[in-house]
Amino acid sequence: MSRQFCGKLFSKAVTFADYGRPQEVLRVTDRAIAPLSPTGVRVRILAAPINPSDINQIEGVYPARPTFEPNVGAVAGNEGLAEVVALGEQVAQRSPNSDGAGLQVGDWVLPFRRSFGTWQTLASVEASQVVKIPKFTNVSPLAAATLTVNPSTAYRMLKDFVTLRPGDYVIQTAANSSVGRAVIQLCKAWGIRTINIVRDRDNLDQLVHELTELGATLVLTDGQLREASVRAQLKELNGPVALGLDCCGGKVSTEVARVLSHGAPLVLYGAMSKKPLTFPVSLFIFKDIQVRGYWMTRWYGQQDHETRLTMWTELLKLIDQGALQSPSFHVIPWLVPPVANADDVNGSLQTKIQDALRDYSAGFTNKKFILAMDPKLLTEKLSG
Incomplete structure (x- = not known):
């Protein structure tokens, strides 16, 4: 018009x-x-x-x-x-x-x-x-x-902080968000497994089914993540929890950090809870976790046409093939x-x-x- x-x-x-x-x-x-x-x-x-x-x-x-x-x-x-x-x-x-x-x-x-x-x-x-x-x-x-915000944010966070290998685990909060769903699907396409944290809700079974259909390996509520028995099970996974992605902040960020394997980065890209971060010093001393921030706008400001197009073309191909809905x-x-x-x-x-x-x-x-x-x-x- x-x-x-x-x-x-x-x-x-x-x-x-x-x-x-x-x-x-x-x-x-x-x-x-x-x-x-x-x-x-x-x-x-x-x-x-x-x-x-x-x-x-x-x-x-x-x-x-x-x-x-x-x-x-x-x-x-x-x-x-x-x-x-x-x-x-x-x-x-x-x-x-x-x-x-x-x-x-x-x-x-x-x-x-x-x-x-x-x-x-x-x-x-x-x-x-x-x-x-x-x-x-x-x-x-x-x-x-x-294409340029949610799928691209998921793509860059999975690519830029650690070299993920097939069989590795990624743990993320707000797994039902647009970025979270893209993370699940990209990981599935690349042979990476995901631990997906969501808030408890009335239709939890339906949400778990939706995320599992997309390729989620595990779906847990933030309450379940705080349970000692669940954390013990996560420690027995047959692969490293090599990357954490968090857009919530607050207590759930601390619980995600506890699950990470030695030296793994926790990438923060939002603060939906509007709560501050609190991490035990032991996580830095004995597990050597890394806490990093990510802002998609900053990445775009540092890249040229060709670099952007390479990423966007790969994402478009995955959409075309049905691997990224x-x-x-x-x-x-x-x-x-x-x-x-x-x-x-x-x-x-x-x-x-x-x-x-x-x-x-x-x-x-x-x-x-x-x-x-x-x-x-x-x-x-x-x-x-």
Whole structure:
């Protein structure tokens, strides 16, 4: 959904001029698209998910800051899939072997930088700010739109801190999260076993079944992990617990650290409990555990196109082969019913997005919330 007025193109964008609660500061506006530069591309956003980092950025508590434009503010959204719709003159003339070359109209691209502003319909950017990804038969646009945060975080944490070998164990908290489910599936594909910690709940048997179907080796509640008998059983596993992944903090982090094998790293990538970490000194002295932090945005800031593309291509191949399932999606259609004027369109879309953000914050569904700008996506299979 975009429009042209007096020769200018406009993108319909979700913006914020000040930091604050998303329901209070977000507005749907018509944002003028910059003219296409010789080294630029114009892209049409197909779909963009809602992630916790998006909310934190709007609230002003996320380290990565967006760019605020006069009279518009910042465009929300960090992750998403776009399609190239126009090429700058120099981009179109590049040879296949030149830097950033190979872009054509119709290509799928992912943002190269964080704070891209994916919650909009159109954008003009430098060609260096997007990365072309290959298309696979069994990879939907919705799956590709959610590639750069959760699956990529799982991939990097499994690759970057220790050399895992088939038969090793990885222990993780919040195993039912999007990252946790990706960890389970990647480990299964690579011959690595997983110990998966979840919070106790009414539908625990159903959740255990779901995670086991994905490839989980063991599924335990955080309460069970505190039991001496369970920890004793884990000490008798026929393989090292070579890596720990934790996004909770608090007491469960301590219990996970106790299970780790000698010298194993515990990687922290979140703090859902908002509780501090407390580790016995003995774990450092006698087990030589390592406590590390991981932030996907920092990794992206240190890598080039080729390194990112290598990872994304491997993940796309796994999705295409069925070894890595897409999450179940809660799709928010960008289109609104016909209304009288542009202001009414913006108001209707703004209300729809604010309602979706309220439901997202309240946790009304376990599905991945995603904005679908392309109406064709509404007829696709919406779950993996």
